[in-house]
Amino acid sequence: METTIPPTPEAAAITAAVASANRDEHATTVREALERYPSAIFWAIAMSFTIVMVGYDTILMGSLMAYPSFVEKYGNYHPDLGAKVISGPWQVGLSTAGSCGGVLGMVINGFVTERFGHRRVTMVALTIMTGLIFIPFFAPSVRVLLAGQCLLGAVWGVFSIMGAVYSSEICPLVLRGYMTSFINICWVIGQLIVAGILQGLVSNNTKWAYKIPFAVEWAWPVPLFILAWLAPDSPWWLIRQGRIDDAAHSLKRLSRGLTDEQIQHKILMMHDTNRLEQKLKTDVSYRDCLAGANLRRTEIACLTLASQSLIGQPLAYNATYFFVQAGLSASDAYKMNFGNMAIALVATCVSWVLMTHLGRRTVLLSGYSFLTLDLLLIGLLSFAPNRSAAKWAQSALALVWLAVYSATVGPQTWAVASEVSATRVRAKTLSIAGVVYNIVNIVDNTIEPYLINPTEANLKGKTAFVWFGISFLVTVWAVFRVPETRGRTYGEMDVLFEKKVPAWRFGTADVEDDVTIVGDEEALGKVDDEKREMEAQQAVATIS
Secondary structure, eight states, X not given: OOOOOOSSOOHHHHHHHHHHHHHHHHHOOHHHHHHHOHHHHHHHHHHHTHHHHHHHHHHHHHHHTTOHHHHHHHOEEETTTTEEEOOHHHHHHHHHHHHHHHHHHHHHHHHHHHHXXXXXXXXXXXXXXXXXXXXHHHOOSHHHHHHHHHHHHHHHHHHHHHHHHHHHHHSOXXXXXXXXXXXXXXXXXXXXXXXXXXXXXXXXXXXXXXXXXXXXXXXXXXXXXXXXXXXXXXXXXXXXXTXXXXXXXXXXXXXXXXXXXXXXXXXXXXXXXXXXXXXXXXXXXXXXXXXXXXXXXXXXXXXXXXXXXXXXXXXXXXXXXXXXXXXXXXXXXXXXXXXXHHHHHHHHHHHHHHHHHHOHHHHHHHHHHHHHHHHHHHHHGGGOSOHHHHHHHHHHHHHHHHXXXXXXXXXXHHHHHHHSSOGGGHHHHHHHHHHHHHHHHHHHHHHHHHHHOTTTTOOGGGHHHHHHHHHHHHHHHHHHHOOOOTXXXXXXXXXXXXXXXXXXXXXXXXXXXXXXXXXXXXXXXXXXXXXXXXXXXXXXXXXX
16 A cells, blocks of 8 residues: 655644544544445444354253253153253253353453454354354253353353454444444344244254254354454554554555545554553553543443343343233243344334434433333332233333333443443453343343242232332433443543543533643643654554
8 A cells, every 4th residue: 555654744743643533533424434434334244243143042042941852851850740840940050151151251352352353363262162062962961061051151252242342443433333233233133043943943842943953053153254264353453463554454444435644544543542542551451441540431331231131131121921921822922022022123223313313321311211110110010900901011011121122222332331441451341341241140130030930039020120229220320420422532532531521521521632632731641742753653654
Protein backbone atom coordinates (compact mmCIF):
# COMPACT_ATOMS: atom_id res chain seq x y z
CA MET A 1 0.00 0.00 0.00
CA GLU A 2 1.39 3.41 -0.93
CA THR A 3 0.97 6.20 1.59
CA THR A 4 2.20 9.78 1.40
CA ILE A 5 4.58 10.36 4.31
CA PRO A 6 4.44 13.90 5.72
CA PRO A 7 7.92 15.33 6.16
CA THR A 8 8.79 14.98 9.87
CA PRO A 9 5.28 15.75 11.15
CA GLU A 10 4.98 17.81 14.29
CA ALA A 11 2.79 16.96 17.26
CA ALA A 12 0.17 19.47 16.08
CA ALA A 13 -0.13 17.69 12.73
CA ILE A 14 -0.49 14.34 14.46
CA THR A 15 -3.17 15.75 16.74
CA ALA A 16 -5.00 17.10 13.68
CA ALA A 17 -4.89 13.64 12.06
CA VAL A 18 -6.31 12.00 15.19
CA ALA A 19 -9.00 14.69 15.42
CA SER A 20 -9.87 14.14 11.76
CA ALA A 21 -10.29 10.39 12.34
CA ASN A 22 -12.49 11.06 15.38
CA ARG A 23 -14.68 13.47 13.42
CA ASP A 24 -14.97 10.95 10.60
CA GLU A 25 -16.10 8.26 13.07
CA HIS A 26 -18.83 10.54 14.41
CA ALA A 27 -19.91 11.86 11.01
CA THR A 28 -20.23 8.46 9.30
CA THR A 29 -23.88 7.46 8.88
CA VAL A 30 -25.20 3.90 8.95
CA ARG A 31 -25.65 3.94 5.19
CA GLU A 32 -22.10 5.19 4.61
CA ALA A 33 -20.75 2.59 7.04
CA LEU A 34 -22.58 -0.19 5.19
CA GLU A 35 -20.91 0.97 1.97
CA ARG A 36 -17.47 1.47 3.50
CA TYR A 37 -17.24 -1.57 5.74
CA PRO A 38 -19.05 -4.54 4.13
CA SER A 39 -16.14 -6.84 4.98
CA ALA A 40 -16.16 -5.76 8.63
CA ILE A 41 -19.86 -6.63 8.83
CA PHE A 42 -19.29 -10.00 7.18
CA TRP A 43 -16.41 -10.98 9.45
CA ALA A 44 -18.21 -9.76 12.59
CA ILE A 45 -21.16 -11.99 11.70
CA ALA A 46 -18.92 -14.90 10.72
CA MET A 47 -16.92 -14.86 13.96
CA SER A 48 -20.11 -14.36 16.00
CA PHE A 49 -21.59 -17.56 14.58
CA THR A 50 -19.58 -19.47 17.17
CA ILE A 51 -22.31 -18.20 19.53
CA VAL A 52 -24.93 -20.10 17.49
CA MET A 53 -22.99 -23.23 18.39
CA VAL A 54 -22.81 -22.20 22.07
CA GLY A 55 -26.54 -21.40 22.16
CA TYR A 56 -27.27 -24.82 20.66
CA ASP A 57 -25.00 -26.73 23.01
CA THR A 58 -25.95 -25.03 26.26
CA ILE A 59 -29.69 -25.52 25.70
CA LEU A 60 -29.42 -29.07 24.39
CA MET A 61 -28.78 -30.90 27.67
CA GLY A 62 -31.71 -29.38 29.52
CA SER A 63 -33.98 -30.13 26.58
CA LEU A 64 -32.97 -33.81 26.50
CA MET A 65 -34.12 -34.45 30.10
CA ALA A 66 -37.65 -35.31 28.94
CA TYR A 67 -36.60 -37.73 26.18
CA PRO A 68 -37.63 -41.31 27.15
CA SER A 69 -34.62 -42.90 25.43
CA PHE A 70 -32.23 -40.48 27.15
CA VAL A 71 -33.80 -41.20 30.55
CA GLU A 72 -33.67 -44.92 29.84
CA LYS A 73 -29.93 -44.71 29.14
CA TYR A 74 -28.81 -42.37 31.93
CA GLY A 75 -31.56 -42.60 34.55
CA ASN A 76 -31.93 -44.85 37.61
CA TYR A 77 -34.90 -47.05 38.44
CA HIS A 78 -37.33 -45.43 40.90
CA PRO A 79 -39.47 -48.06 42.73
CA ASP A 80 -42.26 -45.65 43.62
CA LEU A 81 -42.71 -44.61 40.02
CA GLY A 82 -41.98 -47.99 38.53
CA ALA A 83 -39.74 -46.43 35.90
CA LYS A 84 -36.32 -44.91 35.37
CA VAL A 85 -35.79 -41.24 36.20
CA ILE A 86 -32.89 -38.82 36.26
CA SER A 87 -32.74 -37.63 39.86
CA GLY A 88 -32.93 -33.96 40.78
CA PRO A 89 -29.23 -33.63 41.71
CA TRP A 90 -28.13 -35.21 38.42
CA GLN A 91 -30.52 -32.95 36.49
CA VAL A 92 -29.01 -29.91 38.15
CA GLY A 93 -25.50 -31.24 37.57
CA LEU A 94 -26.03 -31.96 33.87
CA SER A 95 -27.78 -28.64 33.31
CA THR A 96 -25.07 -26.56 34.99
CA ALA A 97 -21.94 -28.55 34.06
CA GLY A 98 -21.44 -26.51 30.91
CA SER A 99 -21.68 -23.24 32.83
CA CYS A 100 -19.20 -24.51 35.42
CA GLY A 101 -16.74 -25.40 32.68
CA GLY A 102 -17.48 -22.07 31.05
CA VAL A 103 -16.06 -20.22 34.06
CA LEU A 104 -12.68 -21.87 33.46
CA GLY A 105 -12.90 -21.24 29.72
CA MET A 106 -13.56 -17.55 30.17
CA VAL A 107 -10.60 -17.13 32.49
CA ILE A 108 -8.36 -18.91 29.98
CA ASN A 109 -9.79 -16.79 27.17
CA GLY A 110 -8.67 -13.58 28.88
CA PHE A 111 -5.07 -14.78 28.89
CA VAL A 112 -4.77 -16.38 25.47
CA THR A 113 -6.78 -13.96 23.33
CA GLU A 114 -4.61 -10.96 24.13
CA ARG A 115 -1.47 -12.99 23.47
CA PHE A 116 -2.42 -14.96 20.36
CA GLY A 117 -5.35 -13.01 18.87
CA HIS A 118 -9.00 -13.84 18.24
CA ARG A 119 -8.45 -15.92 15.10
CA ARG A 120 -5.88 -18.35 16.40
CA VAL A 121 -7.65 -18.87 19.71
CA THR A 122 -10.90 -19.58 17.86
CA MET A 123 -9.24 -22.14 15.56
CA VAL A 124 -7.54 -23.98 18.42
CA ALA A 125 -10.75 -24.02 20.48
CA LEU A 126 -12.73 -25.42 17.54
CA THR A 127 -10.17 -28.19 17.09
CA ILE A 128 -10.34 -29.13 20.76
CA MET A 129 -14.12 -29.07 20.69
CA THR A 130 -14.22 -31.49 17.75
CA GLY A 131 -12.46 -34.10 19.87
CA LEU A 132 -14.45 -33.43 23.04
CA ILE A 133 -17.81 -34.05 21.31
CA PHE A 134 -16.91 -37.77 21.26
CA ILE A 135 -17.33 -37.85 25.06
CA PRO A 136 -21.10 -37.10 25.26
CA PHE A 137 -21.77 -38.96 22.01
CA PHE A 138 -20.32 -42.23 23.33
CA ALA A 139 -20.83 -41.59 27.08
CA PRO A 140 -21.54 -44.99 28.73
CA SER A 141 -22.79 -43.47 31.98
CA VAL A 142 -24.21 -40.27 33.39
CA ARG A 143 -20.89 -39.56 35.13
CA VAL A 144 -18.97 -39.60 31.85
CA LEU A 145 -21.70 -37.47 30.29
CA LEU A 146 -21.30 -34.93 33.11
CA ALA A 147 -17.53 -34.83 32.60
CA GLY A 148 -17.99 -34.32 28.87
CA GLN A 149 -20.38 -31.42 29.42
CA CYS A 150 -17.97 -29.77 31.82
CA LEU A 151 -15.03 -30.07 29.41
CA LEU A 152 -17.11 -28.82 26.49
CA GLY A 153 -18.29 -25.96 28.69
CA ALA A 154 -14.71 -24.73 28.98
CA VAL A 155 -14.57 -24.42 25.18
CA TRP A 156 -17.96 -22.72 25.07
CA GLY A 157 -16.65 -20.25 27.64
CA VAL A 158 -13.94 -19.23 25.19
CA PHE A 159 -16.48 -18.71 22.40
CA SER A 160 -19.20 -17.02 24.44
CA ILE A 161 -17.41 -13.65 24.60
CA MET A 162 -15.12 -13.92 21.57
CA GLY A 163 -17.71 -12.67 19.08
CA ALA A 164 -18.53 -9.55 21.11
CA VAL A 165 -14.85 -8.67 21.64
CA TYR A 166 -13.95 -9.16 17.98
CA SER A 167 -17.01 -7.31 16.63
CA SER A 168 -16.43 -4.34 18.93
CA GLU A 169 -12.89 -3.95 17.57
CA ILE A 170 -13.36 -4.36 13.82
CA CYS A 171 -16.56 -2.36 13.29
CA PRO A 172 -16.81 1.43 12.92
CA LEU A 173 -18.48 3.45 15.66
CA VAL A 174 -21.91 3.66 14.03
CA LEU A 175 -22.12 -0.13 13.46
CA ARG A 176 -20.56 -1.23 16.74
CA GLY A 177 -23.82 -1.56 18.67
CA TYR A 178 -25.58 -3.48 15.90
CA MET A 179 -22.83 -6.06 15.56
CA THR A 180 -22.26 -6.59 19.29
CA SER A 181 -26.01 -6.95 19.96
CA PHE A 182 -26.14 -9.44 17.05
CA ILE A 183 -24.73 -11.86 19.62
CA ASN A 184 -28.23 -12.20 21.07
CA ILE A 185 -29.61 -13.24 17.67
CA CYS A 186 -26.91 -15.91 17.46
CA TRP A 187 -27.99 -17.33 20.85
CA VAL A 188 -31.60 -17.44 19.68
CA ILE A 189 -30.70 -19.08 16.35
CA GLY A 190 -28.89 -21.83 18.25
CA GLN A 191 -31.90 -22.37 20.50
CA LEU A 192 -34.23 -22.46 17.47
CA ILE A 193 -32.10 -25.15 15.84
CA VAL A 194 -32.23 -27.23 19.03
CA ALA A 195 -35.99 -26.85 19.29
CA GLY A 196 -36.46 -27.86 15.65
CA ILE A 197 -34.22 -30.93 15.85
CA LEU A 198 -35.73 -32.17 19.10
CA GLN A 199 -39.25 -31.61 17.83
CA GLY A 200 -38.42 -33.74 14.79
CA LEU A 201 -37.02 -36.55 16.95
CA VAL A 202 -39.59 -36.45 19.75
CA SER A 203 -41.34 -39.59 18.50
CA ASN A 204 -38.09 -41.55 18.07
CA ASN A 205 -37.67 -44.00 20.95
CA THR A 206 -34.23 -45.30 19.98
CA LYS A 207 -30.84 -44.14 21.23
CA TRP A 208 -30.51 -41.96 18.13
CA ALA A 209 -33.12 -39.61 19.54
CA TYR A 210 -30.40 -38.18 21.79
CA LYS A 211 -27.29 -39.22 19.82
CA ILE A 212 -28.26 -37.33 16.66
CA PRO A 213 -28.47 -33.98 18.49
CA PHE A 214 -24.98 -34.61 19.87
CA ALA A 215 -23.72 -35.60 16.40
CA VAL A 216 -25.06 -32.34 14.95
CA GLU A 217 -22.43 -30.56 17.05
CA TRP A 218 -19.79 -31.89 14.63
CA ALA A 219 -21.36 -29.82 11.87
CA TRP A 220 -20.08 -26.56 13.37
CA PRO A 221 -16.28 -26.76 13.76
CA VAL A 222 -15.08 -27.25 10.17
CA PRO A 223 -16.84 -24.31 8.45
CA LEU A 224 -16.18 -22.06 11.45
CA PHE A 225 -12.50 -23.06 11.44
CA ILE A 226 -12.21 -22.10 7.76
CA LEU A 227 -13.87 -18.74 8.41
CA ALA A 228 -11.58 -18.01 11.37
CA TRP A 229 -8.54 -18.95 9.27
CA LEU A 230 -9.57 -16.51 6.51
CA ALA A 231 -10.66 -13.69 8.83
CA PRO A 232 -8.45 -10.62 9.41
CA ASP A 233 -7.02 -9.96 12.85
CA SER A 234 -8.44 -7.07 14.82
CA PRO A 235 -6.53 -3.86 13.98
CA TRP A 236 -6.85 -2.77 17.62
CA TRP A 237 -5.21 -6.02 18.77
CA LEU A 238 -2.44 -5.61 16.18
CA ILE A 239 -1.82 -2.05 17.41
CA ARG A 240 -1.46 -3.35 20.97
CA GLN A 241 1.05 -5.89 19.67
CA GLY A 242 3.07 -3.14 18.01
CA ARG A 243 2.31 -4.50 14.52
CA ILE A 244 1.37 -1.20 12.89
CA ASP A 245 1.78 -2.32 9.28
CA ASP A 246 -0.35 -5.42 9.88
CA ALA A 247 -3.01 -3.22 11.51
CA ALA A 248 -3.13 -1.02 8.42
CA HIS A 249 -3.39 -4.08 6.17
CA SER A 250 -6.20 -5.48 8.34
CA LEU A 251 -8.10 -2.19 8.24
CA LYS A 252 -7.70 -2.16 4.47
CA ARG A 253 -9.27 -5.64 4.31
CA LEU A 254 -12.13 -4.61 6.58
CA SER A 255 -13.02 -1.50 4.58
CA ARG A 256 -13.74 -0.49 1.00
CA GLY A 257 -13.04 2.85 -0.64
CA LEU A 258 -11.07 4.45 2.19
CA THR A 259 -8.18 6.58 0.97
CA ASP A 260 -4.63 5.95 2.13
CA GLU A 261 -4.87 9.13 4.16
CA GLN A 262 -8.04 7.95 5.92
CA ILE A 263 -6.41 4.60 6.70
CA GLN A 264 -3.38 6.43 8.07
CA HIS A 265 -5.52 8.73 10.24
CA LYS A 266 -7.54 5.85 11.67
CA ILE A 267 -4.41 3.87 12.52
CA LEU A 268 -2.98 6.96 14.22
CA MET A 269 -6.23 7.31 16.20
CA MET A 270 -5.97 3.68 17.38
CA HIS A 271 -2.28 4.17 18.16
CA ASP A 272 -3.09 7.35 20.10
CA THR A 273 -5.93 5.70 22.06
CA ASN A 274 -3.65 2.81 22.97
CA ARG A 275 -0.99 5.27 24.14
CA LEU A 276 -3.59 7.23 26.12
CA GLU A 277 -4.56 4.07 27.98
CA GLN A 278 -0.90 3.32 28.64
CA LYS A 279 -0.54 6.82 30.07
CA LEU A 280 -3.56 6.11 32.28
CA LYS A 281 -1.58 3.08 33.48
CA THR A 282 -3.89 0.56 31.85
CA ASP A 283 -1.86 -2.61 31.38
CA VAL A 284 -3.15 -5.92 30.00
CA SER A 285 -3.41 -8.05 33.17
CA TYR A 286 -6.47 -9.14 35.13
CA ARG A 287 -5.28 -7.02 38.05
CA ASP A 288 -5.50 -3.90 35.88
CA CYS A 289 -9.20 -4.60 35.26
CA LEU A 290 -9.77 -3.90 38.95
CA ALA A 291 -7.55 -0.82 39.31
CA GLY A 292 -8.36 2.87 38.97
CA ALA A 293 -11.06 3.84 36.50
CA ASN A 294 -11.10 0.28 35.13
CA LEU A 295 -12.74 -0.97 38.33
CA ARG A 296 -15.88 1.00 37.49
CA ARG A 297 -15.78 -0.20 33.90
CA THR A 298 -15.41 -3.84 35.00
CA GLU A 299 -18.28 -3.45 37.50
CA ILE A 300 -20.56 -2.13 34.75
CA ALA A 301 -19.62 -4.95 32.36
CA CYS A 302 -20.12 -7.62 35.04
CA LEU A 303 -23.47 -6.47 36.41
CA THR A 304 -24.83 -5.55 32.98
CA LEU A 305 -24.27 -9.10 31.72
CA ALA A 306 -25.40 -10.67 35.01
CA SER A 307 -28.61 -8.63 34.84
CA GLN A 308 -29.79 -10.92 32.03
CA SER A 309 -30.38 -13.58 34.67
CA LEU A 310 -31.09 -11.38 37.70
CA ILE A 311 -34.18 -9.76 36.20
CA GLY A 312 -36.17 -13.00 36.17
CA GLN A 313 -34.84 -14.93 33.20
CA PRO A 314 -34.96 -18.34 34.99
CA LEU A 315 -38.70 -17.88 35.57
CA ALA A 316 -40.05 -15.90 32.64
CA TYR A 317 -37.72 -16.66 29.72
CA ASN A 318 -39.43 -20.00 29.23
CA ALA A 319 -43.20 -19.64 29.41
CA THR A 320 -43.75 -23.41 29.09
CA TYR A 321 -44.44 -23.78 32.83
CA PHE A 322 -47.26 -21.24 32.74
CA PHE A 323 -48.83 -22.76 29.62
CA VAL A 324 -48.83 -26.22 31.20
CA GLN A 325 -50.42 -24.71 34.32
CA ALA A 326 -53.01 -23.04 32.12
CA GLY A 327 -54.06 -26.37 30.62
CA LEU A 328 -51.95 -26.94 27.53
CA SER A 329 -50.57 -30.43 27.05
CA ALA A 330 -46.84 -30.86 27.49
CA SER A 331 -46.48 -31.48 23.75
CA ASP A 332 -48.35 -28.30 22.82
CA ALA A 333 -46.41 -26.32 25.40
CA TYR A 334 -43.18 -27.63 23.87
CA LYS A 335 -44.32 -26.38 20.45
CA MET A 336 -45.20 -23.06 22.06
CA ASN A 337 -41.63 -22.86 23.35
CA PHE A 338 -40.45 -23.10 19.74
CA GLY A 339 -42.65 -20.10 19.00
CA ASN A 340 -41.09 -18.26 21.93
CA MET A 341 -37.71 -18.43 20.23
CA ALA A 342 -39.20 -16.96 17.05
CA ILE A 343 -40.57 -14.07 19.11
CA ALA A 344 -37.12 -13.53 20.62
CA LEU A 345 -35.55 -13.45 17.16
CA VAL A 346 -37.94 -10.80 15.82
CA ALA A 347 -37.74 -8.74 19.01
CA THR A 348 -33.94 -8.62 18.83
CA CYS A 349 -34.23 -7.05 15.38
CA VAL A 350 -36.61 -4.49 16.88
CA SER A 351 -33.91 -3.65 19.42
CA TRP A 352 -31.75 -2.26 16.60
CA VAL A 353 -34.46 0.28 15.79
CA LEU A 354 -34.83 1.25 19.44
CA MET A 355 -31.06 1.51 19.88
CA THR A 356 -30.74 3.77 16.85
CA HIS A 357 -33.27 6.30 18.11
CA LEU A 358 -32.98 6.01 21.89
CA GLY A 359 -29.44 4.85 22.70
CA ARG A 360 -28.15 2.05 24.91
CA ARG A 361 -28.86 3.56 28.35
CA THR A 362 -32.46 4.59 27.61
CA VAL A 363 -33.29 1.21 26.07
CA LEU A 364 -31.77 -0.68 29.01
CA LEU A 365 -33.46 1.44 31.70
CA SER A 366 -36.81 1.16 29.91
CA GLY A 367 -36.36 -2.59 29.58
CA TYR A 368 -35.41 -3.09 33.24
CA SER A 369 -38.38 -0.99 34.39
CA PHE A 370 -40.95 -2.74 32.19
CA LEU A 371 -39.68 -6.23 33.04
CA THR A 372 -39.78 -5.42 36.76
CA LEU A 373 -43.40 -4.32 36.44
CA ASP A 374 -44.21 -7.41 34.38
CA LEU A 375 -42.85 -9.69 37.14
CA LEU A 376 -44.90 -7.85 39.74
CA LEU A 377 -48.08 -8.41 37.70
CA ILE A 378 -47.30 -12.12 37.26
CA GLY A 379 -46.94 -12.44 41.03
CA LEU A 380 -50.12 -10.48 41.80
CA LEU A 381 -52.16 -12.65 39.44
CA SER A 382 -51.38 -15.61 41.72
CA PHE A 383 -53.97 -14.14 44.11
CA ALA A 384 -56.70 -13.73 41.48
CA PRO A 385 -59.97 -15.58 42.35
CA ASN A 386 -60.44 -16.94 38.83
CA ARG A 387 -57.49 -19.31 38.70
CA SER A 388 -58.01 -20.43 35.08
CA ALA A 389 -58.11 -16.89 33.71
CA ALA A 390 -55.17 -15.90 35.92
CA LYS A 391 -52.99 -18.71 34.56
CA TRP A 392 -53.65 -17.67 30.99
CA ALA A 393 -52.90 -14.05 31.93
CA GLN A 394 -49.62 -15.17 33.54
CA SER A 395 -48.80 -17.10 30.36
CA ALA A 396 -49.43 -13.99 28.26
CA LEU A 397 -47.29 -11.84 30.57
CA ALA A 398 -44.46 -14.38 30.33
CA LEU A 399 -44.56 -14.00 26.55
CA VAL A 400 -44.62 -10.21 26.90
CA TRP A 401 -41.61 -10.47 29.23
CA LEU A 402 -39.72 -12.50 26.61
CA ALA A 403 -40.53 -10.03 23.82
CA VAL A 404 -39.50 -6.98 25.87
CA TYR A 405 -36.37 -8.69 27.15
CA SER A 406 -35.31 -9.63 23.62
CA ALA A 407 -35.97 -6.11 22.35
CA THR A 408 -34.10 -4.37 25.16
CA VAL A 409 -32.00 -6.09 27.81
CA GLY A 410 -30.89 -9.22 25.93
CA PRO A 411 -29.04 -7.55 23.02
CA GLN A 412 -28.12 -4.25 24.67
CA THR A 413 -26.29 -5.79 27.61
CA TRP A 414 -23.86 -7.36 25.14
CA ALA A 415 -23.36 -4.00 23.43
CA VAL A 416 -22.70 -2.10 26.65
CA ALA A 417 -20.47 -4.77 28.20
CA SER A 418 -18.26 -4.97 25.11
CA GLU A 419 -18.05 -1.20 24.60
CA VAL A 420 -17.49 -0.05 28.16
CA SER A 421 -14.06 -1.62 28.76
CA ALA A 422 -10.68 -0.12 27.89
CA THR A 423 -9.30 -1.53 24.64
CA ARG A 424 -6.13 -2.88 26.27
CA VAL A 425 -8.09 -5.05 28.73
CA ARG A 426 -11.26 -5.69 26.74
CA ALA A 427 -10.79 -9.46 26.46
CA LYS A 428 -10.00 -9.79 30.16
CA THR A 429 -12.81 -7.46 31.26
CA LEU A 430 -15.35 -9.46 29.26
CA SER A 431 -13.84 -12.67 30.61
CA ILE A 432 -14.44 -11.46 34.17
CA ALA A 433 -17.95 -10.34 33.20
CA GLY A 434 -18.61 -13.74 31.63
CA VAL A 435 -17.42 -15.53 34.78
CA VAL A 436 -19.73 -13.41 36.95
CA TYR A 437 -22.62 -14.03 34.54
CA ASN A 438 -22.03 -17.79 34.57
CA ILE A 439 -21.83 -17.94 38.37
CA VAL A 440 -25.02 -15.90 38.73
CA ASN A 441 -26.70 -18.05 36.09
CA ILE A 442 -25.71 -21.27 37.88
CA VAL A 443 -27.06 -20.00 41.21
CA ASP A 444 -30.27 -18.64 39.70
CA ASN A 445 -31.04 -21.77 37.70
CA THR A 446 -30.31 -23.92 40.74
CA ILE A 447 -32.65 -22.10 43.12
CA GLU A 448 -35.48 -21.52 40.64
CA PRO A 449 -36.63 -25.20 40.57
CA TYR A 450 -36.71 -25.20 44.38
CA LEU A 451 -38.80 -22.02 44.45
CA ILE A 452 -41.38 -23.24 41.94
CA ASN A 453 -41.36 -27.03 42.46
CA PRO A 454 -44.50 -28.49 44.16
CA THR A 455 -42.31 -30.71 46.36
CA GLU A 456 -40.16 -27.79 47.57
CA ALA A 457 -41.19 -24.16 48.25
CA ASN A 458 -44.20 -24.57 45.91
CA LEU A 459 -44.44 -20.82 45.23
CA LYS A 460 -45.67 -21.40 41.66
CA GLY A 461 -46.50 -18.01 40.11
CA LYS A 462 -45.60 -16.26 43.38
CA THR A 463 -41.97 -16.99 42.49
CA ALA A 464 -42.23 -13.83 40.39
CA PHE A 465 -42.16 -11.77 43.61
CA VAL A 466 -38.64 -13.03 44.36
CA TRP A 467 -37.40 -11.97 40.94
CA PHE A 468 -39.36 -8.72 41.14
CA GLY A 469 -37.38 -7.71 44.22
CA ILE A 470 -34.03 -8.53 42.60
CA SER A 471 -35.06 -6.87 39.34
CA PHE A 472 -36.04 -3.69 41.19
CA LEU A 473 -32.56 -3.50 42.76
CA VAL A 474 -30.94 -4.03 39.35
CA THR A 475 -33.03 -1.17 37.90
CA VAL A 476 -31.97 1.20 40.69
CA TRP A 477 -28.33 0.25 40.16
CA ALA A 478 -28.62 0.83 36.41
CA VAL A 479 -30.02 4.35 36.86
CA PHE A 480 -26.83 5.44 38.62
CA ARG A 481 -24.20 3.24 36.95
CA VAL A 482 -25.02 2.34 33.31
CA PRO A 483 -23.56 4.97 30.93
CA GLU A 484 -24.58 5.89 27.40
CA THR A 485 -21.94 4.39 25.09
CA ARG A 486 -23.66 5.17 21.79
CA GLY A 487 -21.66 7.56 19.65
CA ARG A 488 -18.58 7.45 21.88
CA THR A 489 -15.18 6.44 20.52
CA TYR A 490 -12.96 4.36 22.78
CA GLY A 491 -10.67 7.33 23.35
CA GLU A 492 -13.61 9.47 24.47
CA MET A 493 -14.77 6.82 26.91
CA ASP A 494 -11.25 6.58 28.35
CA VAL A 495 -11.41 10.28 29.22
CA LEU A 496 -15.02 10.12 30.50
CA PHE A 497 -14.18 7.33 32.92
CA GLU A 498 -10.90 8.89 33.99
CA LYS A 499 -12.72 12.15 34.76
CA LYS A 500 -15.36 10.17 36.72
CA VAL A 501 -18.23 11.61 34.69
CA PRO A 502 -21.60 10.40 36.10
CA ALA A 503 -23.36 7.76 34.04
CA TRP A 504 -26.29 10.04 33.18
CA ARG A 505 -23.92 12.64 31.64
CA PHE A 506 -22.00 10.31 29.33
CA GLY A 507 -24.20 11.09 26.36
CA THR A 508 -23.81 14.88 26.60
CA ALA A 509 -20.36 15.58 28.08
CA ASP A 510 -17.94 17.29 25.66
CA VAL A 511 -14.54 15.57 25.66
CA GLU A 512 -13.40 15.91 22.04
CA ASP A 513 -10.61 18.36 22.88
CA ASP A 514 -9.37 16.12 25.69
CA VAL A 515 -9.18 13.13 23.36
CA THR A 516 -7.39 14.85 20.52
CA ILE A 517 -4.58 16.04 22.79
CA VAL A 518 -4.40 12.73 24.66
CA GLY A 519 -6.21 14.10 27.68
CA ASP A 520 -5.90 17.47 29.42
CA GLU A 521 -2.88 18.05 31.63
CA GLU A 522 -4.82 18.52 34.85
CA ALA A 523 -6.82 15.30 34.60
CA LEU A 524 -4.36 13.04 32.86
CA GLY A 525 -0.91 14.49 33.48
CA LYS A 526 1.39 16.37 31.14
CA VAL A 527 1.88 14.74 27.73
CA ASP A 528 5.39 14.10 26.51
CA ASP A 529 4.82 15.61 23.06
CA GLU A 530 8.32 14.85 21.88
CA LYS A 531 7.96 11.11 22.62
CA ARG A 532 4.44 11.04 21.20
CA GLU A 533 5.61 12.71 17.99
CA MET A 534 8.45 10.23 17.59
CA GLU A 535 6.16 7.20 18.13
CA ALA A 536 3.58 8.54 15.71
CA GLN A 537 6.21 9.22 13.06
CA GLN A 538 7.35 5.63 13.41
CA ALA A 539 3.74 4.47 13.07
CA VAL A 540 3.24 6.53 9.89
CA ALA A 541 6.49 5.24 8.43
CA THR A 542 5.55 1.64 9.26
CA ILE A 543 2.13 2.01 7.62
CA SER A 544 3.87 3.00 4.40
